[in-house]
Structure formats: C-alpha cells, structure tokens
Amino acid sequence: MSPGGRVLPVGFRLGPETMPQPVVGTVRLGWRRLGLGLDETLVWDLAHGVPGDDPLADAERLLAHAAAAGVADPSAVVEGLLARSLLVRVPPAGQDPAALEALAHRLRARPLLVGIGSGSAPGTTALGVPGWPVLELPDVAAHRWDDTAVLPDLWAAAEFSLVREDGPDAPPPTHDRLLAATAVVVDDLPVLLAHHCAYLDLATP
Amino acid sequence: MVPLGRRLAVYDLSREHDPRAVQAFVQLAGQTVQLGGAALHLWDAAQRAGRGAADLAREWGLTDADADAGWAELQALGVVSELADTVDGRRAWAAAHTLHPLVLGLGEVADQPSAHHVGLPGRPLVQTTRAVRDVWAWGPLFGDLWTSVGWHAAGHAADGPPDPRAADPDLLLADVVATLPALLQTTAAYVDLALPAAGAA
Numbered sequence: 001m002s003p004g005g006r007v008l009p010v011g012f013r014l015g016p017e018t019m020p021q022p023v024v025g026t027v028r029l030g031w032r033r034l035g036l037g038l039d040e041t042l043v044w045d046l047a048h049g050v051p052g053d054d055p056l057a058d059a060e061r062l063l064a065h066a067a068a069a070g071v072a073d074p075s076a077v078v079e080g081l082l083a084r085s086l087l088v089r090v091p092p093a094g095q096d097p098a099a100l101e102a103l104a105h106r107l108r109a110r111p112l113l114v115g116i117g118s119g120s121a122p123g124t125t126a127l128g129v130p131g132w133p134v135l136e137l138p139d140v141a142a143h144r145w146d147d148t149a150v151l152p153d154l155w156a157a158a159e160f161s162l163v164r165e166d167g168p169d170a171p172p173p174t175h176d177r178l179l180a181a182t183a184v185v186v187d188d189l190p191v192l193l194a195h196h197c198a199y200l201d202l203a204t205p
Numbered sequence: 206m207v208p209l210g211r212r213l214a215v216y217d218l219s220r221e222h223d224p225r226a227v228q229a230f231v232q233l234a235g236q237t238v239q240l241g242g243a244a245l246h247l248w249d250a251a252q253r254a255g256r257g258a259a260d261l262a263r264e265w266g267l268t269d270a271d272a273d274a275g276w277a278e279l280q281a282l283g284v285v286s287e288l289a290d291t292v293d294g295r296r297a298w299a300a301a302h303t304l305h306p307l308v309l310g311l312g313e314v315a316d317q318p319s320a321h322h323v324g325l326p327g328r329p330l331v332q333t334t335r336a337v338r339d340v341w342a343w344g345p346l347f348g349d350l351w352t353s354v355g356w357h358a359a360g361h362a363a364d365g366p367p368d369p370r371a372a373d374p375d376l377l378l379a380d381v382v383a384t385l386p387a388l389l390q391t392t393a394a395y396v397d398l399a400l401p402a403a404g405a406a
Contacts, residue, residue: 012306012309012310012342013309013310014310014312014338014342015309015310015311015312015313015321015322016312016313017312017313017318018313018318019313019318019319019335020364025312026310026312028342028343030346031343031346110305110345111211111305111307112306112307112308112309113307113308113392114211114212114213114307114392114395115212115213115214115215115230116212116214116215117214117215117216117217118214118216125214129391129392130212130215130249130392142214146213146232146237149232150232150235196308196309196325196326201345205346
C-alpha cells in the first residue's frame with residue numbers, strides 16, 4: 001500500500017460465527033453481512049486503534065501492529081479490506097481534497113455508548129456507559145459528535161458544523177471551508193472508533 | 206414504559222446530590238431534548254425497571270409529586286412510550302419506533318451457535334438469539350421496527366428451518382420485546398421514533 005495517510009475501519013462488528021458458515025469475524029456493512037478470515041479480523045480490529053497509540057497515526061502503524069500480531073502480509077490484508085470497503089483510506093492533511101470529499105459523501109458515522117456528562121477535566125464531556133466513562137472529549141468536539149452521529153453522511157456533518165459555527169442565517173460557506181470542516185469531522189473519528197463510541201457505515205447502505 | 210432517545214449528557218447542579226437539580230440532554234429523532242431532574246430520573250429508572258420505574262425513582266429521592274411532574278414532563282416531551290405486550294400492541298409500538306445498537310456484537314456464545322453476546326470487548330452484556338441480534342444490528346437501516354422484523358422474518362422463512370420463531374414476524378417481534386429490557390438496562394440499545402416515511406432508511 002502507498003505510504004502516508006490513515007485507514008479507518010468501516011462497518012458494525014458482529015463477531016465470530018459458525019452459522020451459516022464458520023468465520024472468525026463478521027461485519028455488517030450497510031445491508032450486507034461480510035465474513036472475515038483470521039488475518040482480516042485481526043487487521044480490521046487493529047484498525048480501530050490500539051490503546052496508547054496516537055489516534056491520528058498513519059497506516060504504517062497499523063501495518064506494524066498487524067505484523068506484530070502475526071499477520072504474514074499486512075499490506076495485502078489491508079489492500080483486501082480496502083477493496084471490500086471494510087477499510088477506507090483517509091488522505092493526509094491537505095492532500096487530495098477530492099478523495100476526502102468523496103469519502104465524506106460515502107460514509108456516515110453512527111453512535112455507540114452514550115454521553116455521561118462533565119469529564120474529570122474542565123471543559124470536557126465524558127462518553128461511555130453510566131458509571132463507566134471510556135473517553136473524555138473537549139466539549140466542542142463532543143457537541144460536534146452529537147450532531148455528526150445523526151447526520152446522513154460526513155459531508156452533511158461538516159456542513160452542519162459550520163451552521164453551528166456561523167449561525168443559520170450566515171451565507172453558505174465556501175468549498176474550501178467545507179473541506180476544512182470535513183477534515184475536522186474526520187479527525188474526530190479515530191478516537192471515537194478506538195473507544196467504541198462510534199462506528200462508520202455506508203451513507204447509502 | 207419504554208424510554209426513548211439516546212442520552213447525551215447529565216449534569217448534577219446541586220452541591221449535595223438532589224435529584225431535582227439534575228439537568229439532562231437526550232437525543233430523540235435527531236433533536237436534543239432537555240429533561241429536568243425528576244424527568245431524567247424517571248427516564249433512567251424506566252431503562253432499568255420499565256413499569257417499576259416510579260418505585261425506583263422514589264428510592265432515588267423523588268417524592269410522589271416529583272414523580273407525577275416528571276411523568277408529565279416525559280410525556281409532554283414524547284421521550285417515553287407505552288408498549289402493550291400483546292400481538293397488536295407490539296405491532297403498533299414497533300411500527301412507531303426504531304431500535305439502535307449502542308454496543309458491539311461479540312459473536313456466538315461458545316457451543317451455542319444460535320445464541321449471541323452483545324457488549325464490549327471482554328465485557329458481554331446481553332445474550333440474545335441470532336435472530337434478535339440481527340434485528341438489533343440492522344436496526345438503524347430501517348425506518349421502523351415492524352418493517353425491520355418483517356424483513357428479517359422473510360429472510361429466515363426463505364432460508365427455512367432451523368428457527369421457526371425467527372421466520373414469523375410476530376414471534377420474532379415478541380422475542381425482540383422480551384429482550385428489550387436487558388438491552389436498555391445495559392445501555393446495549395436505545396429506542397427512537399420511526400422515521401416520518403417509515404420503511405427501509
């Protein structure tokens with residue numbers, strides 16, 4: 001795979017199944033139920049993030065984790081998951097805006113877990129289950145996530161984030177501002193995915 | 206009594222915990238709804254105890270008057286719904302609501318291929334049938350739960366046995382409703398309103 005950029009996992013985890021046929025992992029991707037082999041499951045799970053990692057680390061980190069987990073050819077597995085739309089490539093910041101826009105139209109984020117309330121640090125909001133916080137976000141990111149989680153795709157989430165920022169009567173934002181807002185929305189995702197506070201799904205299932 | 210919506214935040218504004226001073230925000234049909242303290246505690250209690258919610262809320266410090274006001278607030282805001290556990294009651298309720306997962310599928314229970322766990326890695330929260338798990342996992346794609354159950358039941362019927370309960374929409378819905386308290390109590394799911402133009406989303 002080409003260097004640079006990140007990959008994010010897409011789909012809702014169903015887990016291992018023996019019916020209708022044995023698979024190590026199963027994922028709901030839109031309407032479809034996709035079975036994964038051992039290496040695919042390992043890489044897809046690792047793509048959600050590893051505790052202690054920089055959530056914005058690039059795909060090279062995923063390849064290293066996969067190799068350490070015993071995956072013989074991590075690049076080939078990643079390419080296979082990209083081809084099945086179970087991973088999506090996020091272009092490096094400021095590069096390939098057309099790819100970022102296409103990704104934002106193609107995907108939506110859905111919520112997992114719930115909001116708990118104030119985090120332990122001032123100006124943060126805790127997510128998790130009541131009595132068991134798993135993630136603290138700056139309030140502004142938490143509020144943006146509340147909106148993103150119910151909007152039909154990531155582009156719409158970016159548009160709405162600018163409505164929040166500019167007010168409903170402001171003139172439409174420029175395309176460049178929308179792209180910048182999309183990058184912010186997409187950058188919110190890795191930490192949410194890593195803590196199982198969100199999953200990505202197809203905007204058109 | 207089924208609480209509706211996904212909890213966004215709860216803030217305790219009192220120096221010493223007073224349930225009436227709590228403010229909460231719940232997301233329902235994409236909108237943020239603010240609940241007062243009594244309403245939040247009843248909504249929370251309904252997640253844990255369903256019809257026994259008022260008793261639980263009193264244990265948490267609400268008076269009868271608080272509970273009455275809290276119920277009135279919940280009903281005025283539309284963040285609770287009554288589910289009559291009869292065939293017609295379940296159908297009507299399912300047609301008006303959607304079901305959404307809040308945790309992951311953890312796969313089959315060991316040596317029980319028809320049973321699945323849902324929860325977080327290393328932390329199974331609820332055991333369901335495979336058919337109920339599917340209704341839960343595919344829930345966000347449908348505009349209402351009755352359409353969802355019908356779609357899944359038709360799929361199971363086309364596949365034939367081994368699970369005749371999964372192939373009958375009313376029986377499948379009865380199983381979903383029977384599992385709902387456990388899903389809500391553990392924050393494994395939330396219930397939202399049906400989309401205005403119900404059907405597949």
